[in-house]
Amino acid sequence: MRAAEERGLGLAPADAFSADPGFGVSAVIAGRRVEVGADRLMQRLGVAVAPFAEEAARLADEGRTPLYVAVDGRLAAIVAVADTVKPSTPAALAALHALGLSVVMITGDNRRTAEAVARRLGIDAVEAEVLPGGKVEVVERLKRAGPVAFVGDGINDAPALAAADVGIAIGTGTDVAIESADVVLMSGALTGVATALALSRATMRNITENLFWAFAYNVALIPVAAGVLYPAAGILLSPMLAAGAMALSSVFVVTNALRLRRFSPPQPAGAGS
Known part of the structure; x- marks a missing residue:
């Protein structure tokens, strides 16, 4: 116009x-x-x-x-x-690859155009010429090979966001997409996708470490507190020491959880050069 x-x-x-x-x-x-x-x-x-x-x-x-x-x-x-590729997109894709993830582009564009964009950006696979209602079908098919995180921001993305194992909406997108997603990135930068996934992995790893420590600690000390060593070695754990040991266990778990404050977003190879 x-x-x-x-x-x-x-x-x-x-x-x-x-x-x-x-x-x-x-x-x-x-x-x-x-x-x-x-x-x-x-x-x-x-x-x-x-x-x-x-x-x-x-x-x-x-x-x-x-x-x-x-x-x-x-x-x-x-x-x-043509859609303008955001400056943050190449770095975001590199960060996702650094996490060991495969990136699939689902688009309504014709296959030749989609494959040209995928080659330029290093996208692993392309699902092209997909009608708005067909995105859910593609997500369901991809889920057969493993967990799927879907990233979208439009009205037509809402059903796929809900169907994916993890729906990630861009905060600058439509209200419908935001309501349908599990995670909302407040900024429009796609690098937030890799950051969110890496942070979730770090959080789950931290929870696993804390559960292991708490379980091992209780398995080792509850029998001692119950007097299992008393017949053989005459060792008893006084209530005061037992209370202190339990407090120390809680301090360890909390301290380990606080390590997440030092979390830093993943950096793709060559980002700092």
Whole structure:
């Protein structure tokens, strides 16, 4: 619209506008039916996109999504759109790989575009040309191979966020996505995903250490307090020492838990160079 205004082109009002998620939009402009969308929309309309095949392939290889324009049922133009990759994305992906995790991109873009972006960013696998309602199906399929954490911020991501083992919503996203997620990252930086996962691992490791220490401590000292060593060695544990030992155990557990205050976010290889 800005480009049209700069060229002094008039913008006619659009009537009978409708949007079909995952396919495209349509409207009547100046008495002519205009449809704009992905190749799947053109296929539904019976409009051949072969004349723009080479141009579409070039745009897809550049990581752009080709969209087609049909006017009154005839192919009229091809346009390309692309999402801007956030500056924090490469570092976030490197940090996730450093944690030993595989990254899968689920997108509605055509496969060629998605694979071009995946190659550029180092994403492990791609699920492309997924309609908004198909994200849950992909998540359920991935869950058969192991736990899945899904990261999203849009309205269409809400069902997948709820279906994943861990749903992580970007705090700058929609309210529906935030309500559906288990974890909400208050900043829009994707590096928070790796930080959240690493912190959860450190927390679970700390809990395991504390449980082991408490169990081992009680297994070792409860029999002594009960007098199991008295017949053989004449050793008894006085109530005062037993109380002090239990207090020492609590101090150890709390001190071990406080080590989490020194937690630092994971740094991908080469980040400090």
